[in-house]
Amino acid sequence: MNGMLRLSITSPALLLIAVLLLAAPSSHAQPSTADAFEQNRKLGRGVNILGYDPIWRSRDQARFQAKHFRLLKEAGFNSVRINLQPFRRMTPANDYALDESWFAVLDWAVEQARAQDLLVILDLHEYNSLGADPATNKVKFLAFWRQLSAHCRQAPESVLFEILNEPSRKLTPPLWNEYLAEALAIIRANNPTRAVIVGPAFWNSIDHLAELELPATDRHLIVTIHYYTPMDFTHQGAAWAERKDKLGVDWLGTEKDLGVLKSDFDKAAAWAKQHDRPLFLGEFGAYDKAPMESRARYLSSVARAAEQRGWSWAYWQFDSDFILYDISRDAWIEPIRRALIPVAELPAPAPGRAAPK
Numbered sequence: 501m502n503g504m505l506r507l508s509i510t511s512p513a514l515l516l517i518a519v520l521l522l523a524a525p526s527s528h529a530q531p532s533t534a535d536a537f538e539q540n541r542k543l544g545r546g547v548n549i550l551g552y553d554p555i556w557r558s559r560d561q562a563r564f565q566a567k568h569f570r571l572l573k574e575a576g577f578n579s580v581r582i583n584l585q586p587f588r589r590m591t592p593a594n595d596y597a598l599d600e601s602w603f604a605v606l607d608w609a610v611e612q613a614r615a616q617d618l619l620v621i622l623d624l625h626e627y628n629s630l631g632a633d634p635a636t637n638k639v640k641f642l643a644f645w646r647q648l649s650a651h652c653r654q655a656p657e658s659v660l661f662e663i664l665n666e667p668s669r670k671l672t673p674p675l676w677n678e679y680l681a682e683a684l685a686i687i688r689a690n691n692p693t694r695a696v697i698v699g700p701a702f703w704n705s706i707d708h709l710a711e712l713e714l715p716a717t718d719r720h721l722i723v724t725i726h727y728y729t730p731m732d733f734t735h736q737g738a739a740w741a742e743r744k745d746k747l748g749v750d751w752l753g754t755e756k757d758l759g760v761l762k763s764d765f766d767k768a769a770a771w772a773k774q775h776d777r778p779l780f781l782g783e784f785g786a787y788d789k790a791p792m793e794s795r796a797r798y799l800s801s802v803a804r805a806a807e808q809r810g811w812s813w814a815y816w817q818f819d820s821d822f823i824l825y826d827i828s829r830d831a832w833i834e835p836i837r838r839a840l841i842p843v844a845e846l847p848a849p850a851p852g853r854a855a856p857k
Contacts, residue, residue, distance in 0.1 A: 539660065539695040540722050540778035543619050544578030545803070545841060546814035547824060548783065551583030551625055555605055563819055563827050569612045571825070572818075575832070576841040579619035581782060581814040582609055583665065587626050587640050596643035603651060610659060621697060621814070622648065623662040623782075631669035634679070641679065645686045653690040661687060662697035662782070666704050666726065673701040673711035684718070697780060699724035704782065706764055709771045723775075724782040725768055727802060729760065734798070737789030751786070751794040753801055761805055769809045781806045781813035785822040796839040803840055815840055 555562035572580065584606070590596040606622075613620045624644060629637045641664070652659060663683050667676040680698055687696060700708040704726040714721055728734040733751045735741035751757060772779045784802050786795040799815070806813045815836075818824050824836050 536695055536720050536722050537778045539619075539657065540780055540812050542578065542658070543621070543660075543722075543780060543812035543814075545576065546579035546581055546619075546621070546812065547572060547577055548581045548583055548623075548814050548817035549819070550609060551585065551817065552820040556585070556602070559605065566612050568818070568825070569616045569618060573616040573618055575837060577618065579621065579812070579814065580609075580613050581621040581623050581662070582606075582613075583623050583625040583817075585625050586644055587629050587637065590640050590643060596640055598644075598647055606651075610655070614656070614658065619658045619660065621660045621662050621782075622652070623665050623697075625665045627664060627666040627668060627671075627703075630664065630667065630679075631671050634671045634675060638679065642682060642686060645683045649687045649690045655694075657694065660695045660697060660722070661691070662724065663687075664698075665782075667699075667701045668703045671701060673708060676701040677711075677713040681713075681715070684715070688718075693720050695720050695722055697722045697724050697782070699726070699782065706768045709768060714775075714777070721777065722780050723772065723777045724780045726783040727764070727781060728784065729764060733790060733794070734786045736787060738787050747789060748791070749794075750791055751798040753797045758801065761801060765805050765809060779809070779811045781811050783814065783816040785816040787822055792835050796835040799836060799839040800842075 549568075550556075550564055553562060553564050555564060569580070586598055586602060589598055589602055610620050610622075624641075626637070626641070626644075630641060645661075645663070648661070652661075663680050667679075671679065684696065684698070687694070698712075698714065698721060700706075700712040700723075702708040704724055706725050706727070709723070709725070712723070714723075730751075731741065732743065732746060733749045735743050736746050736749045737743060768779060781802075784799070784806075786798050803813060803815075815824060816822050819827055823833060824840070825832055
């Protein structure tokens with residue numbers, strides 16, 4: 501007991517003082533944190549960034565610059581999802597430790613985003629490696645989260661973690677539930693109340709939400725889904741999706757088109773309501789080779805449908821492909837920007853918990 505309380509407590513008044521002093525919060529106590537629904541509301545409208553930028557190899561080669569964080573904020577976006585691919589930098593020779601130069605890029609990006617009042621999602625984007633060989637790459641997966649969770653333990657609550665983008669292939673739903681539980685335990689050791697994003701296996705598919713197992717007592721989780729339906733439209737011309745020669749597919753927003761979108765999103769919303777979890781649409785988009793008018797129509801429809809259900813979202817992506825901004829011309833792809841955030845619209849409040857129906 502504190503020395504000042506070693507006096508004999510013989511009166512109700514002194515007893516009350518002692519109780520109040522012992523109950524007073526320590527100056528080192530953790531600040532209160534917003535719940536997951538509030539954090540999801542703040543994420544609002546976001547963009548995926550830096551996933552394939554040469555900045556990770558050399559700062560001198562960076563395409564994404566500090567000014568782009570400002571441009572995103574000015575355009576009405578609320579958050580960025582930073583796609584991290586660190587595995588190539590991790591080897592057994594140094595116990596899988598990431599070097600200072602990698603963390604320097606990460607810290608620069610986080611600081612620039614925070615300077616523009618953008619929330620940040622740190623997304624482990626190593627789904628290809630883990631999907632191809634989960635057993636071999638598990639050591640890197642857990643080593644990464646030990647390092648990142650320790651490195652960011654003092655970061656503000658505006659920095660969120662995403663355990664893994666699109667778990668898939670050999671990382672089956674049952675195996676993914678095991679892996680995410682282990683990673684989450686590591687994260688919680690240093691970040692007990694930080695908002696953590698996690699989604700179902702099979703590429704964060706809505707149809708696999710029912711297989712996702714989350715700890716019921718952890719209320720600082722946001723569930724993510726991705727949406728690229730119909731693939732023949734969103735991935736037309738994409739060689740990696742085996743649609744190189746499939747071109748000229750329109751998305752007209754017909755009653756049938758909108759009905760599919762509504763059915764899919766209503767299914768996700770029903771799951772979220774049943775489990776009392778906020779939803780984040782972490783990726784959606786249409787490849788650059790799709791007809792532009794159809795791309796804009798599709799993106800507007802998906803974004804508004806997400807917002808109507810109280811979800812946050814992040815467009816795929818700023819640069820590289822599916823692009824929102826043409827860095828070589830230093831200009832927005834205007835039809836895409838207007839579809840995501842209509843010019844005539846004042847910045848809308850970021851979506852949060854959906855109103856009960």
